[in-house]
Amino acid sequence: MIDRLAIAMRPGAVLGKAKKDEFTALLDAGRQNDAENLALGHIARGVHRGFYLGQLIDHYAKTGRNGEVVRLIDDYAGDKALTSYPWRIALAAALVDVGNFDRARPLLLDLIMGHNFAAPLQLYRRLPATPDSVSMAVAAFNRSTRSANARMSHTIHLVDIAIAARELGRAAFMMESLLDVVGSTRFASLPKPKAAMKPSAGNTALVDLYDLLMPAIPFFLISGTLLGVIREGKLLGGDKDVDVGIMGAEHAGALQTKIAASPKFKEQFVPSVDLIKLTHQNGVKIDVFLHHREGEVLWHGSHLHAWDNKVWWQEGEPPLVEHEYAGRPFLIPSDPDMYLTDNYGDWRTPRSDYDASLEAPNRRVRAPQLTRLHWQKLIVRYYMDAELTLLSKAFRYYEREFGADAFLRKAGDLLILKPYQVERPEAVMPTTEVV
Template identity: 30%
Template structure:
């Protein structure tokens, strides 16, 4: 498998010496100043490199390049990366000023990232309602002609899965023993252990879980930072807005998904599993999967001892329905009966960005399917399709069995 991404991430994660940090801060600051013409944006990126946060700084720099005039002329595709995450308020203001009021779809999508941030940080209900209305106005031209998702297109076969070699997968699983928290295999990795006794031949990555009461963010990052064969790619905290008595939509961000990369090129998704009554859920910024709470038991996968949910049949039935019958295509957004989609404006922007991309067409159809089924898109007669930030029934649990356009892996 291609290991260049691991080497790049490992180099970016550092640590880096003082002179290297100062030099990169200067170069990155000058580059952002040239691309945007905004000193505040340049200072913020330079500060990230000085603080040895090279991954975030590189993401910001890449985002500015792709949204700049140079990026447009070069035909660079806009990344899914949300530039506003972790951005100081003054920098958010500067970013909004740089983006201006351009009518190009790329400009509108970029402004939606800022407005999503305004929604979740609004100090009062009136300010929040204004931000929601502005979000819907900016999105209106983007969705005006968006049809109902084509299920047949969404169910079309995906491209071939990346190589998932047994030796590489075993090496990655062995490396995970360096995580000194009680983890266990879940989802497709657990399905492989129970049904096949090994990894699924067409899987993409390894999925593991850690109970929230056993998880500590700082300790986890420190443990990964000291390993030579694992690197943190990014994180995806779970946010689900709920209407409060004061009329504000508010959320409590929770640690949810930590994406790792093994030196072999195998990806590892680490999901924090949170208790909720008799449920145990895990997810990301865009998803939540509910299972009945579970104890753990011993299993083996490819000859390696692992832990996993004790009641395998109940867990796998909740995740996949008929899990005993292999399928050739599976998608985590549409093929899992226990999936829910959080009310999260930033995730809404990402769904829109994917839905508007011409390629890969199948991923765009799946994103449109999610937007329609979650009530964010509506036909308004002569007005065409309209987007609602707050869908009808937001915050209520839907009992539904999603259609199943699928990817390789189950």
């Protein structure tokens, strides 16, 4: 999110490249203090101040120094450039990260109302939530001038805000209202499925994670990442992220500290103590699942689902062994066949469009109400992303788990029986409000 600053704060392409090369060269040489002093000197003298403020804020944010982001923006609050969206969202993100929620809330409400971006809603989700705070977010959202497609996709973030406040009935009503918005929206063009992760990018992220964490914080390959490495000798072409695990919660804090100090990774917020989500600088997403042993079961998951694996090692034997991949001795379960069979059944036969949150034979639901809402969001997202095979599966598994309720019947009428409606880019925004 903060990386948008590099786009919005470009005072001149030629100047920017030359100055960025100087600043970046110092960072790449490990001379962090020199790079920071270079930027601070230019800022203090007013020489290319906007450019160097952007570079320094981006650097502070990437290395987890959010207090420095707040201080720097506050010190130059009189600068006219600081009134633009990238500066204000950078400040809001830093305020949330340092826990200054009282200052962050009005800023985020103003950004929700005045801009056509999802980031303010995503940050607002991290604030302490109450029914009143949900109402404030909804009011700001309804007063915004979002485009039809943005209103459609961003409503899901309002649902998450309501869930955070335990307003589950309201969240369910929002999802039904969202169906009306989706059903009446004319797309500027036919939606296309999102591109899968490039295996080469996934390899880069995995190697960088290995070099950052191992051996102090041992992690191992799991789920689709392990499946690809064992069955194909490479990451699966259709995967959208990388999955790894750590044993227990012992190393979770140290892992988060390492990530916060790394310019290559950023932790993403999730409402779960059993899952840590990361994003690599190349865009690859990594899920780090904490694994917990209960008797003869080792489980991992989130606040929604858990996946149960039978303990695959005998007492006195190591649970993990090294497996050479991408030039590194990655750890994997010592009995990968047993592990993968629990997760996939016949794992040797390739299957397209597999969704572990729906189809895994070892999946169990931890929170039925939250899982129902999560699957409702999946149905809408699969429709908006034109993931039609996954959409069909989501309908089938939702009905199996929760029955043909009002949401599913309405979704069937609006999303399955009607074709996509396409209009010119200047499509009229639906007037349906979220409540």
